[in-house]
Amino acid sequence: MMNISKTKRNFIGSLTLFTVLSGGIGVLILHKALPGHYFGGYPFIPVYFYFFGLFAIYMFDACRRHAPQKLVLLYLAIKVMKIILSVILLLIYCIVVHQEAKAFLLTFISFYLLYLIYETWFFFSFEVNLKRKKKNKDENETVV
Secondary structure (H helix, E strand, O other): OOOOOHHHHHHHHHHHHHHHHHHHHHHHHHHHHOOOOOOOOOOHHHHHHHHHHHHHHHHHHHHHHHOHHHHHHHHHHHHHHHHHHHHHHHHHHHHHOOOOHHHHHHHHHHHHHHHHHHHHHHHHHHHHHHHHHHHHHHHHHHHO
16 A cells, blocks of 8 residues: 555545645636636646646655655655746747637636645645644653
């Protein structure tokens, strides 16, 4: 059986749910609220962010096991890598597909911000829970 941490399992599950919901809501918005603005490259956007999220959680888990003191540095490095890769992909898409560029850019930026908020919330919650558990453990050891 594959060894998967509770945090990784929770992140993958919530990331999958978030991707399906945000992707579906995006389709509804592009078809109903903004008719005629759906574009062929739309499915690429949630898939890109989903796979980048998977990459990030596997990197975090490996860092947590092998070099936990570098976790914050890794978090920042992954955020920088994500923004650089995203800008490169935006430029390539806009050069290749001219007529859909504006809709793609606006949609991609919207998803970028949504995933930024989601990932920040997840890791912030993780850190808060970790500190609470450590505090409870320290309190229990002090009492004993």
